[in-house]
Structures are given as C-alpha cells and as structure tokens.
Amino acid sequence: MSNPEPLIKLTNIHAGYGGMNILHGVEFSLIPGEIGVIVGPNGAGKSTTLKAMFGMLHCSEGSVIFDGHDITNKPPEKLAELGMAFVPQENNVFQTLSVQENLEMGAYVRRDNYSHLIDHVYEIFPALKEKRNQDAGELSGGQRQMVAIGRALMIEPKFILLDEPTAGLSPLFMSEVFDRIIAINKAGVTVAMVEQNAKQALGFAHKGYVLASGRNRFTDTGAALLADPDVAKSFLGG
Amino acid sequence: MSGSFLQKYSRDFVFFGGLLAIIVGIFLSQGSAYTSRMLVEAACYAIIALGLTIQWGYAGLFNIGIMGFIAAGSFMSVFVSFPVNDKFWNGPGPSMLVQPILILLIGIALIVGLRKIKQIPQGLRTFLTIIIFAVTYLLVVAGIEPAAKVIETDAGFIGGLGLPVFIGWIAAGIVAGLIAWFVGKICLGLRTDYLAIATLGIAQIIKTFLKNADWLTNGTLTVSPLPWPVPKPSDGNFTEARTIYFAMTAVVVIIIYMLLERAYHAPWGRMMRAIRDNEEAASSMGKNVNRRRLEIFILGSILMGLGGSMLITFTGLFDPSGFIDLNHTFLIWVMVILGGTGNNRGAILGAILVYIIWVMSEPMALWLFDLVRVYGLEWFNWQAPGDLDSRALQMRVFVIGLTIILVLRFAPNGMLPERIRQD
Amino acid sequence: MNELVFFINKALISGAIIGSIYALGAIGVTLIFGILRFAHFAHADMMTVGAFISYILMSMMAAAGFTAPVPLAFLAMFPAMIITALLAIWLDKVFYKPFRDKGSNPVIIVMASLGVTLMLQGLVRLFGGTRARSMYIGENKEIYRIPFPGAKRDIILTEPQVLLFIFTVVAVIALAIFLSRSRLGKAMRAVSDNPDLAKISGINLKHVVWTTWIIGGTLAAAAGTMLSLDVVLKPDLSFGLLLPIFAAVIVGGIGQPYGAVAGGMLIGFSETLAVFNWAVLLRPFKESFPDWFELPTKLAFVPTEYKLAVPFFILIIVLIYRPTGIFKGKVI
Numbered sequence: 001m002s003n004p005e006p007l008i009k010l011t012n013i014h015a016g017y018g019g020m021n022i023l024h025g026v027e028f029s030l031i032p033g034e035i036g037v038i039v040g041p042n043g044a045g046k047s048t049t050l051k052a053m054f055g056m057l058h059c060s061e062g063s064v065i066f067d068g069h070d071i072t073n074k075p076p077e078k079l080a081e082l083g084m085a086f087v088p089q090e091n092n093v094f095q096t097l098s099v100q101e102n103l104e105m106g107a108y109v110r111r112d113n114y115s116h117l118i119d120h121v122y123e124i125f126p127a128l129k130e131k132r133n134q135d136a137g138e139l140s141g142g143q144r145q146m147v148a149i150g151r152a153l154m155i156e157p158k159f160i161l162l163d164e165p166t167a168g169l170s171p172l173f174m175s176e177v178f179d180r181i182i183a184i185n186k187a188g189v190t191v192a193m194v195e196q197n198a199k200q201a202l203g204f205a206h207k208g209y210v211l212a213s214g215r216n217r218f219t220d221t222g223a224a225l226l227a228d229p230d231v232a233k234s235f236l237g238g
Numbered sequence: 239m240s241g242s243f244l245q246k247y248s249r250d251f252v253f254f255g256g257l258l259a260i261i262v263g264i265f266l267s268q269g270s271a272y273t274s275r276m277l278v279e280a281a282c283y284a285i286i287a288l289g290l291t292i293q294w295g296y297a298g299l300f301n302i303g304i305m306g307f308i309a310a311g312s313f314m315s316v317f318v319s320f321p322v323n324d325k326f327w328n329g330p331g332p333s334m335l336v337q338p339i340l341i342l343l344i345g346i347a348l349i350v351g352l353r354k355i356k357q358i359p360q361g362l363r364t365f366l367t368i369i370i371f372a373v374t375y376l377l378v379v380a381g382i383e384p385a386a387k388v389i390e391t392d393a394g395f396i397g398g399l400g401l402p403v404f405i406g407w408i409a410a411g412i413v414a415g416l417i418a419w420f421v422g423k424i425c426l427g428l429r430t431d432y433l434a435i436a437t438l439g440i441a442q443i444i445k446t447f448l449k450n451a452d453w454l455t456n457g458t459l460t461v462s463p464l465p466w467p468v469p470k471p472s473d474g475n476f477t478e479a480r481t482i483y484f485a486m487t488a489v490v491v492i493i494i495y496m497l498l499e500r501a502y503h504a505p506w507g508r509m510m511r512a513i514r515d516n517e518e519a520a521s522s523m524g525k526n527v528n529r530r531r532l533e534i535f536i537l538g539s540i541l542m543g544l545g546g547s548m549l550i551t552f553t554g555l556f557d558p559s560g561f562i563d564l565n566h567t568f569l570i571w572v573m574v575i576l577g578g579t580g581n582n583r584g585a586i587l588g589a590i591l592v593y594i595i596w597v598m599s600e601p602m603a604l605w606l607f608d609l610v611r612v613y614g615l616e617w618f619n620w621q622a623p624g625d626l627d628s629r630a631l632q633m634r635v636f637v638i639g640l641t642i643i644l645v646l647r648f649a650p651n652g653m654l655p656e657r658i659r660q661d
Numbered sequence: 662m663n664e665l666v667f668f669i670n671k672a673l674i675s676g677a678i679i680g681s682i683y684a685l686g687a688i689g690v691t692l693i694f695g696i697l698r699f700a701h702f703a704h705a706d707m708m709t710v711g712a713f714i715s716y717i718l719m720s721m722m723a724a725a726g727f728t729a730p731v732p733l734a735f736l737a738m739f740p741a742m743i744i745t746a747l748l749a750i751w752l753d754k755v756f757y758k759p760f761r762d763k764g765s766n767p768v769i770i771v772m773a774s775l776g777v778t779l780m781l782q783g784l785v786r787l788f789g790g791t792r793a794r795s796m797y798i799g800e801n802k803e804i805y806r807i808p809f810p811g812a813k814r815d816i817i818l819t820e821p822q823v824l825l826f827i828f829t830v831v832a833v834i835a836l837a838i839f840l841s842r843s844r845l846g847k848a849m850r851a852v853s854d855n856p857d858l859a860k861i862s863g864i865n866l867k868h869v870v871w872t873t874w875i876i877g878g879t880l881a882a883a884a885g886t887m888l889s890l891d892v893v894l895k896p897d898l899s900f901g902l903l904l905p906i907f908a909a910v911i912v913g914g915i916g917q918p919y920g921a922v923a924g925g926m927l928i929g930f931s932e933t934l935a936v937f938n939w940a941v942l943l944r945p946f947k948e949s950f951p952d953w954f955e956l957p958t959k960l961a962f963v964p965t966e967y968k969l970a971v972p973f974f975i976l977i978i979v980l981i982y983r984p985t986g987i988f989k990g991k992v993i
Contacts, residue, residue, distance in 0.1 A: 054861070056861075057744070061711030061759045075860075076860050076861050077860050077861075077863050077865065077866070078979070079670075079863075080861075080862065081863065086859070086861050088858065088861065089858065091855055091858060092853050092858060093855075093857075094850070094851045094854045094858060095854060095855070096850065096853075096854045097847065097850055097851060097854060101847050101850075101851075104844070104847060105847060105848065105859070105862050105864065106862055108844070108848060108862055108863055108865075109862075110866045155863070209678075213947040230962065275795055298766075298768070300768055300771065300772075364982060376962075397683075401770065423982060424977055424980050424981055428980065428984055430768055431699065431700040431767070431768065431771055432911070432980060432984075433704075434700060434768075434771060435700065435904070435907045435908075435911070435976070436973075436976065436977070436980070439903060439904045439908075439969070439972070439973040440973065442901075442904065442969055442973075443969060443970050444965070444974055446818075446966060446967060446969060446970075446989070447967070449966075450964070450966045450967070515762035518729075554990060564779070568775070568779060569956065571772070625790050625792070628790075629786060629787050629790060629791070632783045632786035632787045632791075633780050633783060633787055634778065634783070635779050635780075635783035635786070636753075636780050636782075636783025636784055636787065637783070638783075639775075639776040639778065639779025639781075639782075639783060640776065640777050640780055641776075642772065642773070642775065642776035642779070643756055643773050643776035643777070643780075645771055646760070646772060646773055646776070647759060647760070647773075650769075657803055658975065
C-alpha cells in the first residue's frame with residue numbers, strides 16, 4: 001500500500017496534568033484531507049489527546065510530528081504559524097470583543113491583508129455577518145461556536161482541531177455545525193475532532209479512534225467502526 | 239529514635255542554635271539593658287508574626303494592614319489601662335459624649351436589624367441602609383465635634399479607665415478582631431488582592447483617626463508613661479523589671495505557639511491547609527470556606543492586636559504617628575516569609591532574627607553613610623547633603639524591599655519550611 | 662454668585678484635577694490587573710519616580726538656559742515618560758516575569774510588587790532626600806483668571822491644570838483609538854478577556870505585556886509630573902494615591918480602561934465634594950432658614966484629614982454591592 005505521508009502523527013504519547021499521566025501510549029495519525037474523529041467514554045483521554053497534539057500539556061514520552069516538523073511540547077502560540085488551529089470546547093471566543101474582532105484575533109499571526117478571509121468566514125456562516133459588530137459574549141451558543149470555528153479558519157489552517165464542537169447545542173444546530181465542518185474539510189482542511197455524538201460523527205469520519213483509559217482501543221475507518229458490533233456494544237450505546 | 243528526631247529537626251537546631259549564639263554575643267558585647275530591650279521587643283514581634291503566619295501561611299490571606307491592627311489594639315489597651323483622667327470625668331465631656339454614642343448604637347442596631355428583615359426587597363433595604371448610615375454618621379459627627387472641643391480645652395484628652403493592663407491587652411485583641419471581622423466579612427469572598435487593598439486602606443484610616451482625634455488619643459502630644467502589668471524599671475531594679483517583662487512575653491509566645499501547633503495538626507488546621515492549597519476542591523465542601531477564612535483572619539488579627547499592645551506597653555509611649563508601614567507591616571512580612579511561611583517556629587525564629595538585624599542595621603547604615611560622607615569629601619570633594627542621616631535610614635527601606643523579593647524568588651520556603659508534606 | 666465661583670474653584674476644578682490624576686494612574690493599574698492579573702502596588706511609586714525623572718531633566722534644561730512657552734517640566738515630562746516606560750518594562754523583566762514563568766500564584770507577584778514599592782521609595786528618598794521641591798526653576802506658574810458674570814471673584818485655573826486637562830483628554834482618546842482600532846490594542850483586550858484563547862490564537866504575549874507596561878509607565882510618569890507641577894514634588898507623593906487609584910480601578914471594573922477613567926473621576930469628585938465646606942453655598946440663603954437653624958461656619962461631610970476615608974468608603978460599598986464595578990469588570 002502506498003500510504004501518503006501523514007500530516008499529523010502521534011507516536012506513543014504519554015501525557016497528563018501535574019505529573020499524573022492520563023494518556024498511556026496513544027497513537028494517532030491523519031493524512032492530508034482526512035477527518036479523524038476521537039470517541040470514547042468520559043475520562044478516556046479524548047480532549048487530552050487533542051491538547052497533547054497542540055502543546056497545551058506536557059508529553060513525558062512520545063512524539064508529535066506535524067507536516068514534517070517535530071512539534072512535541074512546542075508551545076501553542078508557535079503552532080499557529082505552522083498552520084494548526086485549535087478550537088477549545090469552552091471559553092472559545094473573546095466575549096468582550098466583537099465578532100469581527102474575534103476573527104481578526106484569529107488572524108493575529110498574519111501580516112498580509114486578510115479581509116477576503118473574513119468575507120469567506122461570513123460566507124460559511126452567514127448568520128455572523130449581521131452580528132459582526134456585536135460582542136461575541138452576547139451571541140447564542142451555536143453562534144459562538146461558529147465564531148470559534150471562524151476564528152480558527154482565519155489562519156487558513158492545514159489542520160484544525162475541534163474539541164467537542166457540538167457540546168451543548170440543540171440537534172438542529174448540531175447538524176448545521178457538522179455540515180460546516182464537512183464543508184471546511186472538502187475545501188482541503190484536515191480535521192481532528194473529539195465528539196460525544198459518536199454515531200453521527202463516525203458517519204462522516206474518514207478515520208475513527210476509540211480511546212479508553214488513555215489507550216487506543218479500536219482504530220479503523222468511521223464506517224467500519226460503526227459496523228463493528230464490539231464497538232457498538234461497548235462505546236456507541238448498543 | 240533520637241537519631242531520626244535530630245535529623246528531622248536538624249534545621250531547627252542549627253538555626254535556633256545560631257540565633258542563641260547571636261543573642262549571647264550581643265549580650266556579652268552590648269550588656270543586659272540593650273539585650274533585654276531587644277529581646278522583649280522581638281518577642282512582641284514574634285506574637286504579631288505568629289498572627290501573620292496563620293493568616294498567610296495557613297489560609298493564604300494577604301494582610302498588608304498589620305499596622306492598623308497593631309495601632310487599634312495599642313490604643314485600646316492604652317484606653318483601658320491608662321490612669322483615669324479626673325478632669326475629663328468631672329467636666330461636661332462624658333455627658334456630651336452620651337448622646338453621640340447612643341445615636342451610634344441605635345444606628346448600628348437599625349442597620350443590623352434591617353439586614354435581618356427579609357420581607358423588604360433588596361433594593362429598598364440597600365437604600366434604607368445607606369440613608370440610616372448617612373444620618374447616623376452626620377449626627378454622630380455633629381455630636382462629637384463640640385464634645386471634642388470641650389474635652390481638648392478642659393481635660394486634654396479622655397484618659398483611660400485605669401483597669402489592669404492585662405485587661406487592656408485582652409481588649410486590644412478584641413478590638414483588632416472586630417476590625418478583622420468587618421474587613422473580612424466584606425473581602426474574604428473575593429480573591430485575596432481585594433483583601434490586600436482593603437487592609438491597606440483601613441490601616442491608613444485607623445492611623446489617621448488616632449492621629450487626629452486628639453480628644454480621644456491625645457494625638458501628636460502622645461500618651462505616656464503607660465502603666466506596666468509588672469513592676470516598672472523606674473520602681474527599682476532596672477534589669478529585674480525588664481527580665482520579668484521578658485519572661486512574661488516569652489510565656490505568652492510559648493502558650494500561643496503551643497495552641498497554634500495543636501490547632502495546626504487538628505482537623506481544623508487540616509481543613510485550613512486544604513482550603514489554601516486547593517480552593518476549588520475545598521469549596522465543594524460548601525460555603526464553609528469563607529467562614530473558615532474569616533475565623534483565621536480574626537484569630538490572626540487578635541494576635542496582632544495583642545502583640546502590638548504588649549510592644550507599646552513595653553515602650554511606655556503611645557504615639558499614633560509612630561506607627562509606620564515599614565516597621566509595623568513590612569518588617570513583619572519579612573519575618574514571616576524569611577522564617578518560613580506556615581511554620582510557627584519559623585515565624586518565631588524569623589521575628590527574633592530579623593528584629594535583631596533590624597535594630598543593628600540602624601547604626602550600621604549611619605556608620606556606612608558616615609564613611610561615604612568622609613571619603614566622598616576627601617577623595618572627590620563631594621559635599622554630602624545635610625540630611626544624609628535621614629537618607630541613610632531610607633537605605634533600610636530599600637533593603638527590606640529587596641529582601642522580600644529575594645526571599646520570594648530564591649527561598650520561597652524560608653529558613654524553616656512548612657514540614658507538613660513529610661508528615 | 663461669589664459663592665458659586667468659590668464652589669467651582671474649590672470643588673469642581675479641584676475634583677477634576679485630582680480625578681484626572683487618579684484616572685491616569687488607574688488606567689495603568691487596570692490594564693496590568695486585566696492582562697497580568699495582579700494588583701500592581703508599585704504603581705503610585707512609579708508615578709513618583711516618573712516625576713523625579715522629569716524634575717532631573719527639567720533641572721538640566723534650566724541649567725542649559727533653555728526656555729519655552731510652557732513650563733520646562735512639562736516638556737521634560739515627555740522624555741521622562743519614555744524613560745519610565747522602559748523602567749517599567751525592566752522592572753517587569755527582573756522582578757515580575759520570573760514569577761510568572763515559574764507559574765507562581767499571582768499573590769506572590771503582588772507581594773513582589775510590594776517589594777518593588779519599598780525599593781523605589783527607598784531609592785527616591787536616598788537620592789532625592791525628603792524635602793519638597795518646586796517643579797519650577799526660574800519660571801513662574803501662570804495663573805488664568807476667568808471673570809464670571811455677576812461675581813466679584815474670578816474662576817481661577819493654573820497653567821499646569823489646563824495642561825493636565827488637555828493631556829488627560831488627549832491620552833484617553835488616544836488610548837480609546839488604540840484599543841479599538843490597532844492590532845496590538847485589540848490583542849491587549851483579547852489577552853485580558855481570555856488569555857488561554859489568546860495563546861492558542863498565536864498572540865504574542867511578550868508584545869502585549871510590553872505594551873501594557875509602556876502605557877502604564879508613560880501615564881504614571883505623566884500623572885506624577887503633572888501632580889507635582891500643580892502642587893510640589895514630594896518624595897512621598899505616592900502616599901495617599903495608592904488607595905484612591907485602586908478604588909478607582911475596582912469601582913470602574915477591573916480590566917476596563919474606560920471604567921478606570923470614570924472611577925478616577927468619581928473618586929476625585931467624591932473626595933473634593935466630601936471635604937467641601939457646604940456652608941459657603943448655603944450662606945446666601947441664610948434669611949430663608951427657620952430661626953432654630955443656625956448655619957455653622959463649617960459644614961463638610963468629612964474633615965479634610967480624613968479625605969482618605971472617602972475612596973475607602975466607596976471601595977467598601979462597591980465590594981459589598983457590586984464587586985464587578987460599574988463597567989462589569991472581572992472579579993478576580
């Protein structure tokens with residue numbers, strides 16, 4: 001099989017908070033253009049894996065390679081320059097800044113003219129355009145999520161990391177957010193996301209990772225995982 | 239057993255042994271009068287430092303208004319124990335003061351009562367509270383002003399109650415605790431930066447009040463000589479009097495130390511440390527956190543009031559202008575963080591050692607700057623400014639500031655670190 | 662009418678003067694509080710140091726025989742602002758940043774700032790002595806008298822007061838434009854709002870921190886110099902400034918520069934109105950009072966000695982009823 005070079009590759013990651021490891025040798029890789037979804041029970045280390053990828057906590061062992069660069073334990077502020085963008089689950093907008101300013105902050109590392117990118121975000125999320133001068137803190141949960149994703153798109157990332165982008169959203173908003181994520185991926189952005197709504201997310205994932213207790217349990221294409229009775233029984237609620 | 243005991247407390251032995259050697263050295267070179275004065279004052283500082291180490295070390299409370307608690311406590315003990323001023327009591331003063339005091343009490347009762355009546359909506363209650371406060375304030379001020387004038391011209395100031403000094407010291411602790419209750423009630427729910435700002439403010443206000451309320455405190459005219467609870471040096475044997483006073487303060491220090499050690503290892507102390515080390519986890523235990531903090535803030539402030547009043551009693555002079563942030567707040571901070579935050583022995587060690595250095599540093603700074611003056615003139619023909627001596631003492635301000643930063647940066651645990659982690 | 666002019670001079674103008682000083686100091690403190698998340702206790706002493714630098718530069722200019730249509734110290738203030746800003750960055754680098762890098766509890770940094778306070782105070786008095794100095798050498802303080810229709814008295818404004826008003830207005834407008842328009846200004850607001858997200862977005866924290874200290878340092882130097890120009894330069898200038906400035910910051914809402922301006926003005930006016938002798942204003946209506954009411958010669962809410970109690974009282978009220986301040990700042 002002539003596998004293309006992976007865009008992101010985590011090898012044998014051990015990481016955690018304050019000396020206590022949560023991840024015990026997690027593996028993760030995506031080739032350009034893929035959507036990778038991480039699912040698993042609470043406390044499995046899903047968000048921790050994303051944070052380890054993005055240098056937000058210390059990896060005691062293992063390596064993170066992105067686009068040919070070793071970025072293990074690189075601080076997050078350096079990663080934007082490489083084309084990585086992260087959307088945290090909570091507190092993911094600047095509440096006291098307007099929608100437009102939030103997007104501008106997303107483009108902070110750019111020194112070129114990025115007005116076309118702002119227009120592009122407004123194309124993807126038309127609801128944001130009318131609220132552009134409103135403070136992000138005044139928006140609804142779904143709209144905030146759009147601002148958060150829009151902010152991440154401002155660096156034209158090669159790779160975007162989403163931590164539970166649909167947490168707390170109504171089902172209607174949820175599918176809208178999923179649609180946008182798929183559209184962003186179609187435009188050529190590699191996506192890694194943690195998702196509670198495993199069934200829906202695995203439905204469009206190229207690759208699915210099932211984690212449990214900080215270790216890989218199952219890894220396959222999204223469709224194959226959905227079809228696997230073991231996975232279904234233990235992790236997808238039957 | 240003795241081996242491990244020695245090992246466990248080796249730092250204590252080294253530091254306290256060194257301290258003892260220094261004290262003996264000072265005794266031999268400076269004589270008993272000097273040494274005994276220094277030791278008494280250091281012991282009083284140790285009480286204050288114990289108050290701070292429980293506030294900061296046990297509970298992480300940031301009090302930078304120690305001076306205020308010391309000043310308020312000292313005044314209270316002076317008021318309780320100073321001889322009765324007959325001129326005041328026989329004059330019109332007392333009857334003139336009755337009315338404002340009554341109004342004050344009624345006002346306080348109304349405000350407290352209002353808080354209890356939950357039927358009135360919050361907004362209206364707030365509004366009424368402010369109105370009552372303003373009216374009470376204006377009436378009290380209007381009542382006190384003429385009384386103050388009469389007292390100042392007729393009697394000087396109101397004098398004291400003539401009660402035993404011990405009662406004065408207890409009153410000092412109580413008044414400091416009350417002030418702590420008031421400040422703590424307001425600020426302890428918020429991050430400790432707010433407490434710092436509030437304590438800083440209240441300390442300045444207490445000092446301003448004591449300095450300007452001549453009718454109450456004799457203001458800049460100062461009050462002296464203060465009575466002692468034990469025979470005074472002027473009554474006879476100088477050294478004996480000081481030795482007895484020192485023995486008394488030493489006993490107080492030891493009693494407080496033993497009580498604090500017990501509390502520290504009791505469930506109460508464990509809870510305090512849990513709150514300090516992980517506020518979030520502790521707050522899941524309920525809103526008890528603020529209550530516990532208030533307790534410890536009050537307790538620490540009581541010790542500050544007590545230690546402060548014992549110090550002032552010893553010096554024999556109550557001078558409201560004599561309370562300064564440097565000596566009565568920051569010096570104590572240095573004692574606590576250098577000695578070892580959260581370690582009671584560390585606070586005592588730090589208090590005595592830092593006080594000795596502090597006392598010695600004054601002549602040293604003067605001597606050093608005298609050298610600068612002499613050699614500056616000789617070598618560079620530099621005419622030193624006339625106020626060089628007062629400037630020299632400013633050097634100590636700089637050194638205290640530098641010490642705080644150096645200790646925080648390079649020895650954050652101090653000389654005797656808190657040893658709870660080994661237990 | 663004379664009484665009204667007296668009121669304007671003694672209450673309104675002095676309130677605005679001291680309010681501007683507080684506002685200039687409070688902007689720096691609130692930005693530092695919002696971005697670096699600690700109460701910077703050395704700020705008032707940075708004002709003193711800035712004023713002393715202005716004084717030294719002014720003396721050098723006077724010695725060189727330099728003359729100008731404005732007070733020399735006002736000209737000296739601008740280089741002094743730059744020097745103070747550099748000093749602020751240096752102080753941060755040497756005394757505060759190591760604690761941040763270590764991940765210390767913010768309260769340790771507050772304590773370090775107290776250490777810096779003492780060091781600055783010690784140095785200023787060591788080199789500057791303890792006496793008060795005039796910021797004018799061989800110059801006169803110009804005084805403008807503006808006649809008020811129908812009054813025998815004039816409204817009195819001094820040159821430094823006029824300069825202070827102009828400077829404050831210009832500084833606040835410039836700051837507003839900077840924070841709402843410029844990339845760095847928006848980044849400052851972003852860091853103050855959500856430091857983690859700012860880091861994720863690739864915002865360079867170092868630049869933001871520097872900018873914070875530059876703004877704080879320049880405004881502190883300006884406020885210290887202007888205050889000394891209006892009164893005198895004293896080494897204990899900072900005494901009595903710290904509490905009102907912190908009160909202004911908390912009243913205005915931590916991290917809110919406009920709140921700091923509003924809070925500074927509020928505290929400034931409250932102070933002067935509280936110590937103002939209201940009997941003067943009531944005197945013209947003496948005849949209309951009932952007989953039993955005798956107008957006292959002095960009728961002020963707070964005696965002048967207790968001026969410091971006013972910001973403290975306001976602080977307490979705000980902490981009890983609205984800890985976020987008027988402009989909904991953070992509760993740290």
